[in-house]
Amino acid sequence: MRKNSPLAYVTLIAAILLSAFPLYWLLVVATRGSDVVGDWPPPLLPGGQLADNIGRLFAADGAHFAKALLNSAIASLTVTVSVVFFSTLAGFAFAKLRFKGRDVLLICILGTMMVPVQMGIIPLYMIMVKFGWVNQLQAVIVPFLVSAFGVFLMRQYTEQTVPDELIEAARVDGAHTFRIYWTVVLPALRPGAGVLALFTFMGAWNEFLWPLAVLEQDNPTVQFALNQLSTSYYTDYSLMFTGALVAIVPLLVVFVISGRQIIGGIMEGAVKA
Amino acid sequence: MTTTTRLPHAGRTSPRAPAPPDAPSPRPRPLARLAARGTPYLFIAPFFVLFAVFGLYPLLYTAWVSLHEWKMGMKGDFVGLDNYSKLFGDPDFWNALVNTVGMLVMATVPQLLLALVVASMLNQRLRGMTFLRLGILLPIVTSVAAVGIVFSQLFDRDAGMANGLLHLVGIGPVDWRAERWSSWAAISTMVDWRWTGYNSLIYLAAMQAVPKELYEAASIDGAGRVRQLFAITVPMIRPAVIFTVISSTIAGLQLFTEPLIFAQGSNAISGGSLRQFQTMSMFMFEKAFRNFDYGYGSAVAWMIFLIIIVLTVVNFLIVRRTR
Numbered sequence: 001m002r003k004n005s006p007l008a009y010v011t012l013i014a015a016i017l018l019s020a021f022p023l024y025w026l027l028v029v030a031t032r033g034s035d036v037v038g039d040w041p042p043p044l045l046p047g048g049q050l051a052d053n054i055g056r057l058f059a060a061d062g063a064h065f066a067k068a069l070l071n072s073a074i075a076s077l078t079v080t081v082s083v084v085f086f087s088t089l090a091g092f093a094f095a096k097l098r099f100k101g102r103d104v105l106l107i108c109i110l111g112t113m114m115v116p117v118q119m120g121i122i123p124l125y126m127i128m129v130k131f132g133w134v135n136q137l138q139a140v141i142v143p144f145l146v147s148a149f150g151v152f153l154m155r156q157y158t159e160q161t162v163p164d165e166l167i168e169a170a171r172v173d174g175a176h177t178f179r180i181y182w183t184v185v186l187p188a189l190r191p192g193a194g195v196l197a198l199f200t201f202m203g204a205w206n207e208f209l210w211p212l213a214v215l216e217q218d219n220p221t222v223q224f225a226l227n228q229l230s231t232s233y234y235t236d237y238s239l240m241f242t243g244a245l246v247a248i249v250p251l252l253v254v255f256v257i258s259g260r261q262i263i264g265g266i267m268e269g270a271v272k273a
Numbered sequence: 274m275t276t277t278t279r280l281p282h283a284g285r286t287s288p289r290a291p292a293p294p295d296a297p298s299p300r301p302r303p304l305a306r307l308a309a310r311g312t313p314y315l316f317i318a319p320f321f322v323l324f325a326v327f328g329l330y331p332l333l334y335t336a337w338v339s340l341h342e343w344k345m346g347m348k349g350d351f352v353g354l355d356n357y358s359k360l361f362g363d364p365d366f367w368n369a370l371v372n373t374v375g376m377l378v379m380a381t382v383p384q385l386l387l388a389l390v391v392a393s394m395l396n397q398r399l400r401g402m403t404f405l406r407l408g409i410l411l412p413i414v415t416s417v418a419a420v421g422i423v424f425s426q427l428f429d430r431d432a433g434m435a436n437g438l439l440h441l442v443g444i445g446p447v448d449w450r451a452e453r454w455s456s457w458a459a460i461s462t463m464v465d466w467r468w469t470g471y472n473s474l475i476y477l478a479a480m481q482a483v484p485k486e487l488y489e490a491a492s493i494d495g496a497g498r499v500r501q502l503f504a505i506t507v508p509m510i511r512p513a514v515i516f517t518v519i520s521s522t523i524a525g526l527q528l529f530t531e532p533l534i535f536a537q538g539s540n541a542i543s544g545g546s547l548r549q550f551q552t553m554s555m556f557m558f559e560k561a562f563r564n565f566d567y568g569y570g571s572a573v574a575w576m577i578f579l580i581i582i583v584l585t586v587v588n589f590l591i592v593r594r595t596r
Contacts, residue, residue, distance in 0.1 A: 005397070007394075008394040008395075008397050008399060009399070011390070011391070011394050012391070012394050012395065012399075012405050012408075012409070015391055015408075015409060015469075015470075016405065016408030016409060016411075018466070019408055019409060019411045019412050019466070019470060020408065020411060022412075022420060022423045022424065022427070022466065023411070023415065023423075025423060025427070025434075026419070026423050029426070037426065037429075037432045038429075038431060038432030038433075040437050040440075042434060042437070086319050086320055087320075089316045089317075089319075090316055090317045090319075090320045092316065093312075093313045093316035093317050094317070097312070097313040097316070098313075099310070099313040099314060102313070105317065105321075109320070112324060112328060112329065115328075115332060115578075116523065116527055116577075116578065116581065117328065118527060118529075118554065118574075119332055119335060119574045119575070119577065119578045120328065120330075120331030120332040120334070120335055120574075121331070121561075121574070122331075122335055122338060122561050122567050122570050122571050122574060123330070123331035123332075123334035123335055123338060123571075124327060124331040125561075125562070126334075126338075126346070126567070127326075127327070127330075127331065129346060142323075142327065143323075143327035143328075145319075145323055146319060146320045146323045146324055148320075148324065148328075151317075151320055176312075177309070177312045177313075177316075178312070181316075202414060205416065206416050206417055206418075208417060208418055208529070208530045209529050209530070209554070209558070212558075212562075213558070213561075213562050222416070223416060223417075223418040223530075226416070226418040226419060226422060226534075227418060227533070227534065229422075230418075230421070230422050230425065230534055230537055231537065231538060231539055231541060234425075234537045234538065237426055237432075240422050240426075241422065241423070241426075243419075243422075244416070244418075244419035244420075244422045244423060245419070247416045247418065247419045248415050248416050248419050251414045251415060251416060252414065252415075254414065255407075255411070255414040259403075259407045259410070260403065260407075262410065262414070263403075263406050263407070263410060263474060266410075266471065266474050266475065266478075267474055267475070267477065267478035268478070
């Protein structure tokens, strides 16, 4: 930590304005008509046409925006709940239970983190064809129900936050292992699991390549629907921008509620890396 | 209940850790003991089952598919490495590789330098620290596809603000999508915008562990801000630098959403009329899901994977050696 300087404030405020500007411009165009795009100087204040634009968005041919929102909400929430549950469960087993082959299995999980998922996307598509899941919502849910990163993160977190004595005490009281997980370990993991939930939700909501491969136009997720807007309506800017705004709102809500935890998660991860 | 004092294990299990499941119960019943032994496996099984089916199997199967003529979902002949040799002779693949690496360099270098500057600014006693950090981080919590739409408009030839600003300084309108360099610049700007704040937080976390006496000593010796940044900060936070270089490289080699949205129109997957900004991931998607040539697409997937491994290792070696 060094003395503060006006230069730091000027640089940082400039960086924040640049960070916020595209989102502000998104708001301006989404609340106005497409005619303002290209005006010079550009309009600087939001207009009053947001409700109109939202009405047009949900009526737009081929975008299926209402369905997309519902699909994305179901998929992201299911994936988040599942990843948090299985990650904390497996993380607890790896951190606190002893069993044969534990270290080898943990290394396997670490190894899988290095492999980019999209490399297996073609056979994954073939599997979906076999299961009859093409254009079904479960195709964008089931492959993401577990996360190697999540298991690893929760294993580290359990090691650091749950004392062995606590588990022993519960065992002496006669609790079986799942009950210990549920009543002792899970409550203690809440902050770490919360950060994992935030990142998982953001990742699932933003998933783009896989839905584009496995879903079709009539049953899209939000990101898929946005792509649909940008290929079929690329002159109707207020419509596209309204769609983009709607797609961002859940993420902004998450950010406003839990920005500090997100920052903490990123910075803590960096120190450990 | 988590306040019990206990030395941190630093990520390793102490050899003397007690073994809860093996603790003898008052009345040992064989069935109960068997159940207790099986419990840990039950806890980790969901991960391994799901991962095996939807993660590992597809990856390995990609290699098998890539050795076949496999079109429209129909398995044809085993063709050995034919798909790969066809790939080496395919100018569109090399074009996609050049585009991907070009955009990777154009996006990563300024991004990490900027992040370094922002982080060193944040690493001071400032009022409103939380607000500043949140502001810097804002771009990462947006949707890539949504932001792609905004930037596509900002870089529009006729109606975009980028050209409006260039006009102010007397530079004629640029047709951003038409040329290689200009489309790369526009796409790299999107990537930079999104990731600079994230990387600066990673640098900041590392910088906070650097002892401030080093800076005091350097100041006394007359070293300026910039000198201190490169002579003290960067070497001291090298693990964080390695982490960001490698994670940006891996992400950059898989670049897909930004260029696809930027392309607009119905043939977006080819990345412009002359494939001037088609990335490797877009090329793979085109082969597999537009031309339904799964064998060829799988060969592309494995090539991307190998390139990722090679470049990651090269990067790691370079960054580790730099002082």
